[in-house]
Amino acid sequence: MRNRVLGVAAVVASLAMLATACGGSEGGDAGASSDAEPTGTISIWARDSQQGFMSELVKLYNANHKVQAKVTIIPASSFVQKLGTAASSGSGPDVSSIDLVYAPYFASAGALEDITEMADALPYKDALSPSHRRLSAYEDVTYALPFTAEASAMYYNKDLFKKAGLDPEKPPTTFAEIRDAAKKIRALGSDYYGFTFAGACGGCNVFEFTPHVWASGGDVLSEDSKTATLDSPQVTDALQLYRDMWTDGSIPSAAKNDAGTQQIPLFTSGKVGMTPLGAFAIPTMEKAKVNFGVTPIPGKDGSEGSFAGGDVISVITGTKNEAGAKDFVKWATEEEAQSFLAKNGSVPVRTDLVEKIYNTQGEHYAVFGRLMGIGKTPYSVVENPIFNDNNGPWIKMINDAVFGGDIAAAQANGQKAAQALIDGG
Amino acid sequence: MASPAIILIGTFFLVPLIMTFWISLHNWPLLGKHRFIGLDNYQRALNDPAFGTALKFTLLYTLVITPILFVLGLGLAMLVRRKVRAAGVFQSIFFMPVCIGFAAGSFLWLYLGQSQIGPLFDLLRRAGIVDRDSNIFAGMWTALLMVIAMVTWKVVGLQMLLLLSGLQSIPDEVVEAARIDGAGRWQSFLHITLPLLRPTLALVLVFSVAGSLLAFDQFFIMTGGGPSNQTITAVYSIYRNSFISFKLGYGAALSVFLMAILAVVSAFQMLLLRNTDHH
Amino acid sequence: MTRYMKDVRSSMPHIAWWVVCVCLALVFLYPIYVMLGMALKGPAEQGLIPPTLFPNAPTLENFSRLASVQGLNVFGNVANSVVVTLAATVGTVLVATLAGYALARAKFPGSGILFFLILATFMIPFQAIITPLFMVLKTLGLNNSLLGLVIVYVTFNLPFGLFIMRNSFAAVPHTLEEAGQVDGCGIFGGLRHILLPIVLPGVITTALLTFFASWNEFFAALILITDQDKFTLPVTLTLVSSGQFGTVNWGSLQAGVALTIIPCIVIYVLLQRYYVSGMLSGALK
Numbered sequence: 010m011r012n013r014v015l016g017v018a019a020v021v022a023s024l025a026m027l028a029t030a031c032g033g034s035e036g037g038d039a040g041a042s043s044d045a046e047p048t049g050t051i052s053i054w055a056r057d058s059q060q061g062f063m064s065e066l067v068k069l070y071n072a073n074h075k076v077q078a079k080v081t082i083i084p085a086s087s088f089v090q091k092l093g094t095a096a097s098s099g100s101g102p103d104v105s106s107i108d109l110v111y112a113p114y115f116a117s118a119g120a121l122e123d124i125t126e127m128a129d130a131l132p133y134k135d136a137l138s139p140s141h142r143r144l145s146a147y148e149d150v151t152y153a154l155p156f157t158a159e160a161s162a163m164y165y166n167k168d169l170f171k172k173a174g175l176d177p178e179k180p181p182t183t184f185a186e187i188r189d190a191a192k193k194i195r196a197l198g199s200d201y202y203g204f205t206f207a208g209a210c211g212g213c214n215v216f217e218f219t220p221h222v223w224a225s226g227g228d229v230l231s232e233d234s235k236t237a238t239l240d241s242p243q244v245t246d247a248l249q250l251y252r253d254m255w256t257d258g259s260i261p262s263a264a265k266n267d268a269g270t271q272q273i274p275l276f277t278s279g280k281v282g283m284t285p286l287g288a289f290a291i292p293t294m295e296k297a298k299v300n301f302g303v304t305p306i307p308g309k310d311g312s313e314g315s316f317a318g319g320d321v322i323s324v325i326t327g328t329k330n331e332a333g334a335k336d337f338v339k340w341a342t343e344e345e346a347q348s349f350l351a352k353n354g355s356v357p358v359r360t361d362l363v364e365k366i367y368n369t370q371g372e373h374y375a376v377f378g379r380l381m382g383i384g385k386t387p388y389s390v391v392e393n394p395i396f397n398d399n400n401g402p403w404i405k406m407i408n409d410a411v412f413g414g415d416i417a418a419a420q421a422n423g424q425k426a427a428q429a430l431i432d433g434g
Numbered sequence: 435m436a437s438p439a440i441i442l443i444g445t446f447f448l449v450p451l452i453m454t455f456w457i458s459l460h461n462w463p464l465l466g467k468h469r470f471i472g473l474d475n476y477q478r479a480l481n482d483p484a485f486g487t488a489l490k491f492t493l494l495y496t497l498v499i500t501p502i503l504f505v506l507g508l509g510l511a512m513l514v515r516r517k518v519r520a521a522g523v524f525q526s527i528f529f530m531p532v533c534i535g536f537a538a539g540s541f542l543w544l545y546l547g548q549s550q551i552g553p554l555f556d557l558l559r560r561a562g563i564v565d566r567d568s569n570i571f572a573g574m575w576t577a578l579l580m581v582i583a584m585v586t587w588k589v590v591g592l593q594m595l596l597l598l599s600g601l602q603s604i605p606d607e608v609v610e611a612a613r614i615d616g617a618g619r620w621q622s623f624l625h626i627t628l629p630l631l632r633p634t635l636a637l638v639l640v641f642s643v644a645g646s647l648l649a650f651d652q653f654f655i656m657t658g659g660g661p662s663n664q665t666i667t668a669v670y671s672i673y674r675n676s677f678i679s680f681k682l683g684y685g686a687a688l689s690v691f692l693m694a695i696l697a698v699v700s701a702f703q704m705l706l707l708r709n710t711d712h713h
Numbered sequence: 714m715t716r717y718m719k720d721v722r723s724s725m726p727h728i729a730w731w732v733v734c735v736c737l738a739l740v741f742l743y744p745i746y747v748m749l750g751m752a753l754k755g756p757a758e759q760g761l762i763p764p765t766l767f768p769n770a771p772t773l774e775n776f777s778r779l780a781s782v783q784g785l786n787v788f789g790n791v792a793n794s795v796v797v798t799l800a801a802t803v804g805t806v807l808v809a810t811l812a813g814y815a816l817a818r819a820k821f822p823g824s825g826i827l828f829f830l831i832l833a834t835f836m837i838p839f840q841a842i843i844t845p846l847f848m849v850l851k852t853l854g855l856n857n858s859l860l861g862l863v864i865v866y867v868t869f870n871l872p873f874g875l876f877i878m879r880n881s882f883a884a885v886p887h888t889l890e891e892a893g894q895v896d897g898c899g900i901f902g903g904l905r906h907i908l909l910p911i912v913l914p915g916v917i918t919t920a921l922l923t924f925f926a927s928w929n930e931f932f933a934a935l936i937l938i939t940d941q942d943k944f945t946l947p948v949t950l951t952l953v954s955s956g957q958f959g960t961v962n963w964g965s966l967q968a969g970v971a972l973t974i975i976p977c978i979v980i981y982v983l984l985q986r987y988y989v990s991g992m993l994s995g996a997l998k
Contacts, residue, residue, distance in 0.1 A: 052940075057952040081941035084951045090677040093464040094844065095939055098851050102939075118465030199566075209660050263549040265572035268658050274551075278762075394679045400659040400666060401678075409662055412572075430679075436827060439812035439871060443830055445853075446846060446868040451837065453845035464844075513734060524734045526985050527741055533921075533977040535929025537947065538970045542748050545963055553747050556763045587744065644835050672841055682844055689841030696836040 047332035048075045051103040054092065056085040058289075059106060059157070059320070062353035069349055070340060076333035078104075089114075089393060096120040096325060103328040104337050106156055106320045109144045110215075110392045115323070116147035117390045122324040125151040127335055131342065136361035140317035140386045153321035154342050155358035157350055160380040161216050161316045163307075164276060164290065165283045167300045169194050169201070173282075180283075180304035182311050184221075184250045187283065191259035194282035202275075203259035203282045206251070208411065210269040211404035215387065215396040216316045217285035217306070218407060221247035223315075223385050224308025229396075229403075234389045237427035239406060240420045246309045248410040248420070255411050265412050268399060276301075287318065288377040289354055303376045317384025319358065356381045391430045402426035454686045462683035464676075475687035485688060487663075488671035489695075495667065496646040499582050503642050504635075506586060507593030511601055514594070525598075529591035536588070540655035543584035547571065574664040577657045581665075585652060589645070593638055600634025601627070640703045647696055668692050748974070751967035752776070759964045775968035779950075786942060787949055794946040797859050798927040801866035805874050805923040806916055808867060813878025813915075814908070828879075834872040843936055850937060857939045865937065866927045874919040881915030882908065917987040925977055946973060 055063045060082045067080045081102065083091055089111055095101040096115075107115060115121050128134065128151040141155035167177035173193040181187040191203025207213035219229055227243020230236070238244070254260050261281070263271050273290055275281045277297035285306055294301050305313030322341050324334040340346055344366075347357045351366045356377050363382075368375040387396065396403045406423030410416040458475055462468035479485055514525040531539065546554035549569045558564045571577045604627060612622040628635075650669040653659060659666040666674070672692065676685030751759070753771040780787050816824055846865065847856065855861030885908055909916070931947040938944055944952075950969035 060952065081939065082952055084935065084948070086951075087677075087935055090464075091936060091939070093677075093680060094847055094936060097465050098848060098856075100851060100856055100939065115465070118463065120465050209658060261549070262567050262569040262572060265569050266577075266657075266660055271548075391679075398674070398678050400663050400674060405662055408660070413662075436812040436815040436824070438808045439875065440827060442808065442864070442868045442871060443827075443834070446849065446865060447834055447837075447842075448830065449849055450842040450845035453848065454842050457845065510737070513730070513737075516730070520731075520734070524738055526982070527738045529985075530745070530978060530981065531741060533925045533981045534974050535925070535931075535947070537931050538929060538973050541966055541970055542744055545751065545967060546744060546747060548963075550762045551759075551764055551963070553764045553766075559763075587741065591741075641835075648836075669841075676841075676844070686841065689837075692841075693836060697833075700836060 046075055047330070047336045049330045049333050050077045050079065051328075051330050051333045051337060053078050053080045053337065054083055054088075054102045054105040055080060055320075056088050056106070056108070057082050058085050062350065062355075063106075065353075066346060066349055069345070070337060074336065074340070076330070076336055078333075078337055092325075093118075093120070096327070099327045101325045101327060103325060103330055103334040104322060105325055106322050107153065109141055109153075109155075109317075109319055109321045109386060110397065112144045112153050112321050112323070113147055113388060114390045114393065116145075116150075116152040120326050121152040122326055122328070122331065122334075123150050123152065124154070124324060124335065124338065127339060128154060131339070133342075133359055133361055136359050137342065138317060138319075138358045138360065138381060138384075140384055141319065141321055141358055144386055144388055145321050153323040154338055156320040156322035156341050157355035158317065158319035158358045158381055159216075159287045159289060160318070160356055160377045160384050161220055161285055161287050162303050162305055162376055162380055163283055163285045164294065164301050164303055165190075166194075166276070166279065166281065167302050168279070169197065169282045173197055177302065180302060182304075182307045184246065184307070184309045187307065188250060188253055188257070188259075191254050191282060192257050195257065195259045201280050201282075202261045203257075204254050205261055205264050205267070205272055205275050205281050205284045207267040207269040207272050208264040208408050209266045209399060209404065211399050211401050212397040213269045213272070214404060214407055216287065216318055218247065218251075219385075219387070220285070220306035220314030220316055221250070221308060224306060224312045225310070225314075226308065226312075230387050230389060234387070235431065237395070237424055237431060239403070239427055240424040243309070244420060245416060248407065248416050250309075251407070251411040252414060252416060256414075260411075265408070288356055288374070291373050292354065303373045305376070305380060313380070313383065315380035315384040317381060317386050319355065389431065391433075394430050395427045402430070454689055457683055458686035458690050460683040462681075462686070464680035464682055468683065471683070475684050476691070478684065479687050479691055484663075484666075485668070485671050488666045488668050491665060492647055492649065492668040495578065495582075495649060496643060498578075499585060499646055500639070500642055502582065502586060503590055503593050504638070506590050507597050507638065510590065510594040511597040515598065515601060525594070528594055531588045532591045534588060536651040537655060539584055539588045540652045543580065543587075544571075544656050547580050571657060572661055574661060577661065577665055581652050581656050584656065585649075589642075593642065596638050596641075597631070597634060600631045603634075604630045636703055640700055643703065644696060644700060647692070647699070745974070745978075748967050748970055751964060752971040754964055756964065775964040776972070778962075778965050779968055779972070789942060790944045790946055790949040793859060793943060794928060797862055797866070797945055798924055800859075800863045801870065801927040802920050802923045804863060804867040805870045806920050809871055809874030809878045809919050810909075810912075810916060812871075813875050814882050816875065816879045817882035831872045831875050834869065839869070839932065843933065846933075847936060856937060857943065859938075859943055862934060862937055862945070865933055866923070866930065869933075870923040870926055873922055877915050877919050877922075878912070881912040885911050914987045917984055921980065921984060924980065928977060929973060 053063075053067065063080050063082065067078045071077050085108075088108070092101060092105060092107070092115070097120075101120070112121075128145075131137075131154075137155050138158055141158065142151075145151055145153035145155070163180070165180050170177040170180075170190070173190070173196070175190055175193060181190050187204070194201055194203040206217060222229060222241075222243045225243040225246055227241045228238055229241075229244065231238055251260070261275060263275065272284055272286065273293055276284045276286075277294060277299055279297075279299055291303075306315060308314060322338050324331060324338055328334045342358065344359075344362060347359055347362055348366045351357050351362075351370070357363050357367050360382060363378045368378045389395065394401055398404075402423045405426075406419045409422070410419035413419065457468075459470060459472060460468045461471050461474075510528055514521045514528070534542075543554075546552050547570045549555060550566070555564065555570060558570075559566055564570065570580050608630070609622055609626055612626045613619075617625065648669055649667050650673065653665050653667050653670055654673075657665045659670060668688070669692070672685050672688045675681050675688060750766075750768050752775055753768040753773070754765070755768075755770055755772045755774055758765060758769055812827075816828060850856045850861045850865070853861075855864065929947060930945075931951070934945045934948050935951075938948070950966075950973065
């Protein structure tokens with residue numbers, strides 16, 4: 010009997026809980042924010058890829074602010090899921106650093122606070138990275154400020170270039186030159202490969218492959234991001250380049266299932282000629298004592314492309330300390346914070362500061378600093394399922410086309426699946 | 435005395451379970467508003483080729499790995515049955531990987547099989563089984579074999595122990611009596627030992643089949659669903675719908691679907707167990 | 714001579730048996746050896762092709778890297794793991810023993826349903842109910858708390874524990890217990906003084922299974938805990954071993970794996986005698 014009562018109680022309890030869960034995001038009215046200096050504490054979430062500098066950055070902030078911030082690092086692979094779960098139940102942080110490609114999704118779902126007023130009042134508003142600004146807005150409301158930036162470029166091994174009879178100061182600038190250089194390096198010996206990429210990593214390739222498409226004058230999404238354009242001829246050309254390098258034997262088989270874990274070790278082993286990566290890899294490369302150069306990712310017949318990646322920083326809906334949260338978000342774009350970040354691997358998000366605090370660190374950095382200005386980013390609320398998902402249509406298309414060979418079929422399938430995701434919203 | 439257990443299971447298992455049913459009747463995004471859509475999610479699941487493929491792959495995996503675990507588990511149990519001290523030592527060694535977590539085991543084997551830098555890859559290359567340029571995780575069957583090797587290594591010890599307990603419950607006299615009656619070693623195993631082992635076999639079967647149908651970690655870590663999404667299991671697909679596409683309602687419907695399949699399969703196996711109880 | 718005969722009766726000659734067992738043991742131990750070796754290799758040696766069999770210059774660098782990641786309190790996280798695991802183990806053993814006894818002995822209404830529910834927990838993909846579970850914990854104010862995590866672990870380890878304990882109690886003859894009750898022990902006294910020593914292997918089995926499961930659990934810990942200081946070891950290790958854009962430091966990863974595996978193996982080796990006999994007496998039925 011006890012049992013039955015408990016059973017009924019459980020059902021009632023579950024319904025009651027659903028009712029509260031259905032309430033969605035309440036809170037949010039943190040009272041009229043006053044002009045006095047904000048106080049209290051705030052919690053900040055960041056991803057593990059930022060653990061190298063995040064806690065130091067927060068220390069810097071805490072040293073001369075009344076608000077005291079505390080940072081929590083979340084595994085990147087589960088970040089969206091965790092922030093989503095927490096925000097949907099109102100137990101999220103006050104501030105979060107978010108990979109900018111996810112910003113439209115969180116903004117559209119109501120997880121981020123409107124900070125339009127504050128953003129518009131910034132004196133250096135127009136100098137902020139254009140791509141970051143575009144992704145921080147949803148339906149003309151600003152939900153985030155640029156925080157860290159990252160651009161993609163091609164790393165190449167100067168020693169191998171020399172050995173293969175190529176000019177190490179003249180890296181390839183067209184598809185044909187890439188293929189040719191890769192072939193020559195491959196010819197150095199059975200251990201040597203011309204090129205590698207992360208063939209099973211969606212996020213890596215949106216960062217490192219789409220620049221080929223952009224530089225060729227194409228795109229992967231239409232201007233209004235309502236239509237996928239994975240079947241465009243510029244995508245075909247770029248896939249054809251990779252396919253050719255694969256059939257030439259210039260790409261190691263490890264690339265086929267590389268989820269991003271092998272690209273750097275392969276390059277630092279000194280036996281791979283070229284690989285596209287971000288500025289984040291510079292310190293690793295320098296430590297590995299590879300004699301490398303950095304050059305823009307080319308299009309089919311020249312031109313250059315880059316992915317403007319990085320993070321934006323937002324106030325999360327339901328924060329109990331809105332004034333404090335906003336204060337940190339604003340500070341994060343100021344010179345003090347950006348200078349610190351520049352020394353720790355991030356390209357500054359302010360074009361007015363790039364020359365002064367970033368390019369001075371060395372020639373490699375200067376390349377990324379320049380590319381930041383031309384970088385693009387796909388804007389979509391379904392960016393994650395289409396591009397970053399390692400089982401999504403984007404990486405499946407690349408993998409099927411490059412290693413399978415039927416480029417047209419791979420593109421058709423990819424296009425269809427991506428469009429279905431956009432339409433299904 | 436059972437009430438603490440009832441309260442725990444009721445609150446933290448039954449309630450979430452009922453909520454899962456409830457959510458499955460909604461269009462329920464991770465963030466934002468949800469609305470009631472009745473059985474639409476279920477209808478969609480029936481016509482979802484991606485889930486169909488995942489289900490098929492899960493069944494394939496279960497069909498391949500179950501007999502492997504079974505035969506090896508039984509073989510090991512027969513081996514360590516001897517009444518010598520060394521048998522106990524070997525039994526402990528065979529069981530040791532059981533205490534390692536699935537995630538830790540997967541990471542370990544992922545490294546073992548990496549192209550070029552992986553020690554197991556290196557051994558296979560020296561043995562002439564793989565090419566120096568090849569990549570174990572790049573082919574669906576080789577990747578699957580690698581996962582199966584890892585799972586076998588990790589769980590066969592448990593199967594061995596369960597089967598051993600069954601073997602030891604069979605009185606020696608029964609087998610010996612058969613042998614005196616002139617039955618050969620193989621015959622007495624086939625006609626005496628195996629039938630008497632049936633309750634244990636059924637139990638082992640239920641555990642191993644349920645475990646295989648719910649496989650997730652090992653594929654998530656070792657193959658990432660690749661190559662070309664060919665190794666996505668049912669739970670993997672639920673995970674993707676819920677936490678990558680954020681369609682909690684649809685993910686919940688798929689879960690309910692999978693639960694139903696599991697219930698049928700397990701009930702069938704339980705029946706097997708029940709029947710043998712009367713012997 | 715007769716003893717020897719009895720041993721060989723099973724199937725194969727002595728020497729062949731040794732050869733087969735030693736080979737199999739090598740196969741089973743090989744991955745563990747590789748993991749330990751890799752964890753001790755320095756950065757230069759980790760990427761060598763082909764890989765070295767022994768670490769040339771053993772170093773604890775990988776482990777010290779684990780401890781030195783800024784902002785992360787790895788030792789605090791280890792302490793969390795220890796506390797959560799021990800609490801979950803004690804909790805599971807207590808609850809499972811009580812309920813196992815009830816299920817095996819006292820017939821109460823709904824015991825059939827309870828047992829069915831227990832079996833049902835085996836068949837639920839855990840990922841499927843994590844979101845509702847999160848909502849429940851939130852409602853009870855138990856999210857982002859180690860206590861909440863303990864409760865979740867107890868709940869999800871309960872089924873197997875119950876299964877083992879029920880069968881352990883069922884294997885004890887009624888008469889033994891009745892004798893105790895006549896002696897004036899009462900139900901609880903009987904449970905403690907007479908039955909418990911007999912079902913001890915079952916208790917240890919339950920404890921060890923819960924220990925291994927809780928110590929290794931990653932997914933629930935990741936979703937339910939939102940404060941870095943409350944992370945458990947598996948979550949922390951994912952943070953340490955992964956770099957930007959999916960890069961992996963294999964050495965640190967194997968050091969992390971070693972760190973998670975070694976306590977389990979040590980405990981297993983120490984308690985395996987009980988564990989094995991517990992499995993043998995309990996799991997059967």
